Amino acid sequence: MTADGGTPDRSGPRRLAVVSSGLREPSSTRLLADRLADATARELRRRGIDVTVDVVELREVATDLTGMLLSGFGSAALRHAIDTVTTADGVIAVTPIFSGSYTGLFKTFFDVLEHGSLAGTPVLMGATAGTARHSLALEHAVRPLLSYLRAAVVPTGVFAATEDFGRSAGTADDDATSLADRVERGAYELAEMMASRGRRSAAGPVDPFALTADFASLLNPEGAADSRP
Amino acid sequence: MMQFGIFTVSDITTDPTTGRTPSEAERIKAVVAIAKKAEEVGLDVVALGEHHNPPFFSSSPTTTLAYVAAQTERILLSTATTLITTNDPVKIAEDYAMLQHLADGRVDLMMGRGNTGPVYPWFGKDIRQGIPLAVESYALLHRLWREDVVDWQGRFRTPLQSFTSTPRPLDGIPPFVWHGSIRSPEIAEQAAYYGDGFFHNNIFWPMEHTVRMVELYRQRFEHYGHGRADQAIVGLGGQVFMRKDSQAAVREFRPYFDNAPVYGHGPSLEEFSAQTPLTVGSPQQVIDRYAAMRDHVGDYQRQLFLIDHAGLPLATVLEQLELLGGEVVPVLRKELAVNRPAHVPDAPTHAGLVAAAGGSKDATVYAAADDVTGASPEPAAAATTGRER
Numbered sequence: 001m002t003a004d005g006g007t008p009d010r011s012g013p014r015r016l017a018v019v020s021s022g023l024r025e026p027s028s029t030r031l032l033a034d035r036l037a038d039a040t041a042r043e044l045r046r047r048g049i050d051v052t053v054d055v056v057e058l059r060e061v062a063t064d065l066t067g068m069l070l071s072g073f074g075s076a077a078l079r080h081a082i083d084t085v086t087t088a089d090g091v092i093a094v095t096p097i098f099s100g101s102y103t104g105l106f107k108t109f110f111d112v113l114e115h116g117s118l119a120g121t122p123v124l125m126g127a128t129a130g131t132a133r134h135s136l137a138l139e140h141a142v143r144p145l146l147s148y149l150r151a152a153v154v155p156t157g158v159f160a161a162t163e164d165f166g167r168s169a170g171t172a173d174d175d176a177t178s179l180a181d182r183v184e185r186g187a188y189e190l191a192e193m194m195a196s197r198g199r200r201s202a203a204g205p206v207d208p209f210a211l212t213a214d215f216a217s218l219l220n221p222e223g224a225a226d227s228r229p
Numbered sequence: 230m231m232q233f234g235i236f237t238v239s240d241i242t243t244d245p246t247t248g249r250t251p252s253e254a255e256r257i258k259a260v261v262a263i264a265k266k267a268e269e270v271g272l273d274v275v276a277l278g279e280h281h282n283p284p285f286f287s288s289s290p291t292t293t294l295a296y297v298a299a300q301t302e303r304i305l306l307s308t309a310t311t312l313i314t315t316n317d318p319v320k321i322a323e324d325y326a327m328l329q330h331l332a333d334g335r336v337d338l339m340m341g342r343g344n345t346g347p348v349y350p351w352f353g354k355d356i357r358q359g360i361p362l363a364v365e366s367y368a369l370l371h372r373l374w375r376e377d378v379v380d381w382q383g384r385f386r387t388p389l390q391s392f393t394s395t396p397r398p399l400d401g402i403p404p405f406v407w408h409g410s411i412r413s414p415e416i417a418e419q420a421a422y423y424g425d426g427f428f429h430n431n432i433f434w435p436m437e438h439t440v441r442m443v444e445l446y447r448q449r450f451e452h453y454g455h456g457r458a459d460q461a462i463v464g465l466g467g468q469v470f471m472r473k474d475s476q477a478a479v480r481e482f483r484p485y486f487d488n489a490p491v492y493g494h495g496p497s498l499e500e501f502s503a504q505t506p507l508t509v510g511s512p513q514q515v516i517d518r519y520a521a522m523r524d525h526v527g528d529y530q531r532q533l534f535l536i537d538h539a540g541l542p543l544a545t546v547l548e549q550l551e552l553l554g555g556e557v558v559p560v561l562r563k564e565l566a567v568n569r570p571a572h573v574p575d576a577p578t579h580a581g582l583v584a585a586a587g588g589s590k591d592a593t594v595y596a597a598a599d600d601v602t603g604a605s606p607e608p609a610a611a612a613t614t615g616r617e618r
Contacts, residue, residue, distance in 0.1 A: 070495030071491075071495045073433075073438070073504070209412065209441040211414040211449070213415070213418075215419060218415055218419070221361065
């Protein structure tokens with residue numbers, strides 16, 4: 001699938017965008033995002049596909065996001081962040097869980113995207129929280145948000161509780177998969193989808209000022225005869 | 230020749246420095262005073278917004294503009310904007326033709342869609358149909374002013390059979406129309422299709438929006454055969470606050486900016502000034518900023534300034550008008566006339582449009598027989614056609 005509807009280019013390099021809405025620096029959210037990005041890049045390279053990774057730290061554009069909500073337009077830094085994400089071949093989106101859901105900062109970023117700008121984009125979601133009791137927030141909050149945006153969300157969402165960072169691969173008395181295993185599985189699914197879908201990043205950002213219909217078709221949406229003024 | 234003027238959104242906003250909110254009566258009379266002052270200080274245009282919800286008062290712009298017309302002699306009356314989506318195009322045709330007669334042709338309009346969701350259902354419409362409404366309603370309005378008898382059918386209004394909109398446009402020349410839009414390429418296309426004006430109200434938007442939209446309009450204006458791209462009729466918005474001393478201007482305006490409707494509590498005054506045409510400073514700073522606008526959009530025809538919103542008191546607004554008319558606009562007129570190519574058209578006026586049409590004609594449509602007496606009227610018009618104007 002390409003923006004112009006032509007044959008997909010499945011061989012060229014891919015661009016992976018990472019959105020992290022961690023609030024502290026460094027944050028465990030960013031730590032998880034980096035692990036997911038590294039694993040996805042490794043999976044793509046294993047398939048002979050080159051990849052570049054661009055990280056968008058929402059913390060750095062938090063004030064600009066509020067400004068954009070209120071004024072309708074974003075700063076140059078925010079517009080760069082938006083373009084980075086909406087032109088990527090794949091996106092990793094990671095948020096802390098606050099009050100049972102994604103953070104307001106995470107939601108605000110997705111709220112200011114142009115309608116349809118993530119449609120069809122492969123996305124791997126991740127979340128962090130203090131305890132594993134928040135883990136379903138990925139499924140009841142983050143996945144519906146991304147589905148609304150018509151992103152192609154991979155089946156695995158990777159949740160990391162604080163304790164996960166101190167645990168290694170499965171022990172005999174623990175039937176849960178380890179964080180490292182979940183990271184690998186999510187990265188595998190995202191890489192598979194990015195590899196099969198070809199490049200959309202070559203098309204560049206959607207141009208909101210492009211004229212998509214001439215006036216005759218605006219005047220006569222049903223295709224009736226043109227009438228000059 | 231370029232036109233310079235002001236536009237008001239008609240907001241009733243608390244003055245954040247005093248906590249005082251003007252009454253509707255006070256603010257309505259203030260706008261009349263502002264319009265008269267605009268003429269007095271030598272501005273060319275005053276344009277009034279249209280809104281149908283508080284905190285705005287201007288639900289009936291032609292009433293206000295007719296009252297201003299009666300108290301002024303020269304200034305051109307316009308709108309910013311006329312809601313082409315929720316108003317009945319028949320009523321727009323009637324109201325503004327009426328105003329045109331009363332104001333001796335000192336009238337044009339700027340069409341806009343309106344971005345307040347609930348206003349649409351109050352008038353039986355749906356904001357999601359904004360563009361189709363603007364397209365269909367204006368197509369009808371365009372015909373109502375140009376065809377004496379209209380048969381029409383569309384999606385959004387009851388059909389018309391044998392309808393004549395009265396009064397007919399003054400001298401047979403419809404009011405000039407600008408189409409205002411911030412980021413809808415369809416509206417730039419609409420303006421280009423008809424050869425009408427395109428007004429980019431850029432006061433809350435970064436210059437690259439303006440550049441892209443004006444560029445599209447100019448290119449499509451040429452495409453539809455109305456002239457060269459640089460002959461298209463372009464207007465821009467602007468927003469200024471001035472004091473002799475630029476630091477004093479910033480100090481005085483900041484509380485109004487910080488608490489303003491639309492953009493208040495968002496970006497800082499400095500950020501907003503960098504990204505939008507808002508200029509707060511000395512008259513010379515305003516001159517420098519606005520003399521450079523044509524570097525972005527080409528030589529253009531109309532520049533309007535927003536100067537009376539966000540709770541600024543009337544006395545302050547009148548001082549701003551003194552500075553605008555006394556110090557800024559005369560210099561801008563001179564600077565923007567330099568190197569303006571001869572083939573770039575002047576800003577449209579009624580007199581200019583009449584001359585371009587080969588003179589005035591009485592456009593009255595006489596009924597075959599009137600409903601009161603059943604008698605046919607004398608063709609009295611013959612005596613007055615070709616009257617001087």
